[in-house]
Amino acid sequence: MRYTEGGFMTWGPRPREKMLQTITFLKCLECGAENSRPFMEWDFIFKVVGNEKCPRCGGSRSRIVNIYVPEKKESK
Amino acid sequence: MEKGLSNVFTAFLSPSAAGGENILSIIISFVWLLMFMVFFLYPSFGQRMQLSYMLRDLERKLNKLKSIKDEIRQTAIDTIKKVGKPDFDPTPEVDRLSEFFVIPPESMDPYGIVYKLEHILEIGELSYENEVKKLAPIAEEHQVKTLTNLVEIARGINTLYRVVRHYYLLGKKTSNIYLVLQIQMIMPQLVEIAEAYRMASVAFSQGQPIGDSIGVLVAAKLSDVENKKRYTVARDTMVEELELENRKVYVVRAIGPGGTVGRPGEAVKNLVESLPENPKMIITIDAGLKLEGEESGKVVEGVGVAIGGPGVDKYKIEEVAKQRNIPLYAFVIFESIQEAITPMRESIAKAADVVLQKVRKLLTEKVEEGGVVVVAGIGNTVGVG
Numbered sequence: 001m002r003y004t005e006g007g008f009m010t011w012g013p014r015p016r017e018k019m020l021q022t023i024t025f026l027k028c029l030e031c032g033a034e035n036s037r038p039f040m041e042w043d044f045i046f047k048v049v050g051n052e053k054c055p056r057c058g059g060s061r062s063r064i065v066n067i068y069v070p071e072k073k074e075s076k
Numbered sequence: 077m078e079k080g081l082s083n084v085f086t087a088f089l090s091p092s093a094a095g096g097e098n099i100l101s102i103i104i105s106f107v108w109l110l111m112f113m114v115f116f117l118y119p120s121f122g123q124r125m126q127l128s129y130m131l132r133d134l135e136r137k138l139n140k141l142k143s144i145k146d147e148i149r150q151t152a153i154d155t156i157k158k159v160g161k162p163d164f165d166p167t168p169e170v171d172r173l174s175e176f177f178v179i180p181p182e183s184m185d186p187y188g189i190v191y192k193l194e195h196i197l198e199i200g201e202l203s204y205e206n207e208v209k210k211l212a213p214i215a216e217e218h219q220v221k222t223l224t225n226l227v228e229i230a231r232g233i234n235t236l237y238r239v240v241r242h243y244y245l246l247g248k249k250t251s252n253i254y255l256v257l258q259i260q261m262i263m264p265q266l267v268e269i270a271e272a273y274r275m276a277s278v279a280f281s282q283g284q285p286i287g288d289s290i291g292v293l294v295a296a297k298l299s300d301v302e303n304k305k306r307y308t309v310a311r312d313t314m315v316e317e318l319e320l321e322n323r324k325v326y327v328v329r330a331i332g333p334g335g336t337v338g339r340p341g342e343a344v345k346n347l348v349e350s351l352p353e354n355p356k357m358i359i360t361i362d363a364g365l366k367l368e369g370e371e372s373g374k375v376v377e378g379v380g381v382a383i384g385g386p387g388v389d390k391y392k393i394e395e396v397a398k399q400r401n402i403p404l405y406a407f408v409i410f411e412s413i414q415e416a417i418t419p420m421r422e423s424i425a426k427a428a429d430v431v432l433q434k435v436r437k438l439l440t441e442k443v444e445e446g447g448v449v450v451v452a453g454i455g456n457t458v459g460v461g
């Protein structure tokens with residue numbers, strides 16, 4: 001019984017999966033540079049964002065090209 | 077007499093110390109005898125003990141389910157308040173909607189059951205969406221759709237919790253170890269699904285793309301070109317006409333970025349019937365359940381219609397394809413049931429480009445230049461515009 005009870009085999013704190021952060025990938029509509037930032041509410045793929053400055057050319061219009069949760073091994 | 081009896085015992089227990097008093101060993105032997113008698117006269121005693129262990133374990137997991145259920149309910153209420161700004165407390169309405177049910181049509185006479193099912197599901201969806209709209213008067217249309225998904229998740233976890241509680245209480249009431257055993261066996265999976273629901277509720281409360289969005293994402297990426305015509309063909313579903321590798325491609329998908337799966341079956345049917353010539357093939361792209369041990373984001377191909385769910389859309393596409401003798405090709409992106417409803421993983425998102433390449437290759441190999449092809453991206457379009 002104690003094997004299924006969770007006492008014996010799973011003693012100690014269980015490695016609980018943390019809520020991973022979703023990343024939004026943007027592409028500048030003026031110079032084409034791609035950059036990323038944490039997901040903000042109601043972002044969606046192919047949304048044109050008009051109030052975020054491009055870190056390369058300073059252009060203000062960019063388009064969201066992807067949104068996903070990076071795999072753990074690749075997150076920096 | 078008494079002395080004699082204990083002497084016998086002492087002698088029996090420790091013959092070497094014959095005659096010596098040993099109260100402790102007498103007590104221990106009585107306890108042993110008692111336990112032996114209990115097991116002998118009451119054979120189900122061991123089972124009863126096991127049952128109480130199992131019930132305790134179940135109770136703990138049931139409490140976990142309850143806490144997840146309450147958390148999702150709170151997320152739904154908070155999001156509706158934040159996004160929809162109703163001028164009343166939406167809590168009782170959310171509770172009412174999480175008890176909402178849909179009765180499937182009678183299948184004793186299966187004739188025409190697909191259309192009955194479609195009818196019932198459509199009424200259910202529409203009325204659900206309208207109810208949520210009333211709770212969120214200032215939310216945009218796509219947000220209303222996503223909120224509807226969120227309330228549906230609250231309903232799903234509520235149902236799960238109620239069913240598990242039913243079996244727990246029934247097992248407890250009837251002391252039926254076999255009933256308890258069955259629910260206890262599947263409990264770890266149920267808790268896992270509940271956890272997935274919890275993460276799904278977070279995704280829907282913010283409009284994030286989920287794993288199931290991958291089919292729609294592929295279609296969106298495929299039609300991400302200039303010079304295309306876009307129009308609605310069925311409720312929440314659109315067609316985009318474009319040229320690809322010198323072939324005429326009609327891309328069908330749900331209209332985003334609100335959470336909806338659209339009506340891909342109805343859309344493909346309407347589209348094919350309206351085209352001047354028969355398409356050379358219909359390609360469906362959808363997320364599919366992987367088997368344990370397979371990697372997420374793996375792309376596989378085959379024939380048939382890749383659409384999950386109640387089967388109405390699948391049936392409609394098969395019907396029209398059969399009538400007109402159109403080949404059906406399908407691409408499936410593997411993911412687990414948890415990944416399908418939680419925020420999209422990198423491995424799945426990256427699979428979109430793989431599918432795109434495969435679709436292009438299939439087009440150039442199997443369809444001659446100038447040919448017409450229908451591509452349908454299936455899935456929930458939450459977070460895909």
Ligand SMILES: [Zn+2]
Pocket residue numbers: 028029030031032033054055056057058059
């Ligand atoms: Zn730029």
